[in-house]
Amino acid sequence: MTTAMTTAAGTAAPAKPATMAQALRRALRDAMADDPAVHVLGEDVGTLGGVFRITDGLAAEFGDDRCTDTPLAEAGILGAAVGMAMYGLRPVVEMQFDAFAYPAFEQLFSHVARMRNRTRGAMPLPITVRVPYGGGIGGVEHHSDSSEAYYMATPGLQVVTPATVDDAYGLLRAAIASDDPVVFLEPKRLYWSKADWSPDAPAAVAPLGRAAVRRRGSSATLITYGPSVPVCLEAAEAATAEGWDLEVVDLRSLVPFDDETVCASVRRTGRAVVVHEATGFGGPGGEIAARVTERCFHHLEAPVLRVTGFDIPYPPPMLERHHLPGVDRVLDAVARLQWEAAN
Numbered sequence: 001m002t003t004a005m006t007t008a009a010g011t012a013a014p015a016k017p018a019t020m021a022q023a024l025r026r027a028l029r030d031a032m033a034d035d036p037a038v039h040v041l042g043e044d045v046g047t048l049g050g051v052f053r054i055t056d057g058l059a060a061e062f063g064d065d066r067c068t069d070t071p072l073a074e075a076g077i078l079g080a081a082v083g084m085a086m087y088g089l090r091p092v093v094e095m096q097f098d099a100f101a102y103p104a105f106e107q108l109f110s111h112v113a114r115m116r117n118r119t120r121g122a123m124p125l126p127i128t129v130r131v132p133y134g135g136g137i138g139g140v141e142h143h144s145d146s147s148e149a150y151y152m153a154t155p156g157l158q159v160v161t162p163a164t165v166d167d168a169y170g171l172l173r174a175a176i177a178s179d180d181p182v183v184f185l186e187p188k189r190l191y192w193s194k195a196d197w198s199p200d201a202p203a204a205v206a207p208l209g210r211a212a213v214r215r216r217g218s219s220a221t222l223i224t225y226g227p228s229v230p231v232c233l234e235a236a237e238a239a240t241a242e243g244w245d246l247e248v249v250d251l252r253s254l255v256p257f258d259d260e261t262v263c264a265s266v267r268r269t270g271r272a273v274v275v276h277e278a279t280g281f282g283g284p285g286g287e288i289a290a291r292v293t294e295r296c297f298h299h300l301e302a303p304v305l306r307v308t309g310f311d312i313p314y315p316p317p318m319l320e321r322h323h324l325p326g327v328d329r330v331l332d333a334v335a336r337l338q339w340e341a342a343n
Helices: 020-034 058-062 074-086 098-112 148-152 165-177 228-242 259-269 284-299 317-323 327-335
Strands: 016-019 038-042 067-069 090-094 128-133 158-160 182-187 194-197 212-215 220-224 246-250 253-255 272-279 305-309
Touching: 016 020, 020 038, 020 058, 020 090, 020 165, 020 182, 038 074, 058 067, 074 090, 074 098, 098 128, 128 165, 148 158, 148 182, 148 253, 148 272, 148 284, 158 165, 165 182, 165 194, 212 228, 212 259, 220 228, 220 259, 220 327, 228 246, 228 272, 228 327, 246 259, 259 272, 259 284, 272 284, 272 327, 284 305, 305 327
Parallel strands: 038 067, 038 090, 090 128, 128 182, 158 182, 220 246, 220 272, 272 305
Antiparallel strands: 016 194, 158 253, 212 246
């Protein structure tokens, strides 16, 4: 699917530090170059290049009829995308901040998610809805929400979220290529995370619905995604001082859910902790813990635990460090995994 470009000498440019924002921008650019049906629309995506500059340069390269500034009206933006997709285009919608998407829920739930089923498969809607989400940047309420549970609970939607520069490019390309709607959750605090990456030779695009083991371990499994992946990796390194060898599974895709990779890990380690920024009550961790328990019950040495955001509206910036799951809270949960039972 990806057209790997080369330099004038015929060889790909060497990998060098790149940010997740750069990888996302390149994914949009390559998708628009490869397929004239791909259109980008949203508030400030054109002249400004988006508040996070993810669409910077697209209007200049492809014209404002393919990278289009819209009014401040999220329901209208997504409604327009529905019509565009029905017409044969592949719209990519930017919801400027996570909670800005709430006015568009009616379009998403009533039309986008249901159209293929409603038409008995005759009319898929290849719409990608990009949603910058999560905290850690000093934002306030409506700018730092983690709303993934709403999308996960809506049949007909695919829900994915990258945690690495490679995945930012690959998963966004796969989302745009999908014939079904995808909610693409972009962790804001990882926009400026860096990794060695070559825009001229990006890694192969992985299919949606596959998790990745980011760190091998044998003591317990940390199941996480998006902005909590670096936190869990840091916790896993810190846990070695306590004698725990933690495995870290990055879900990458919340819907479809990769039971195979998750359960293989938990059956091997016998213990699991789910970590995410969304609230705990009714949050993704409840569904994940239930799935793991149903499928791995006889392999579990302890109940599946959760480390989540608190069950409150997103707090002011001065308090968000207490609200977001950090290394200490993850390690506290690991310490409660009934280790004495194994001795």
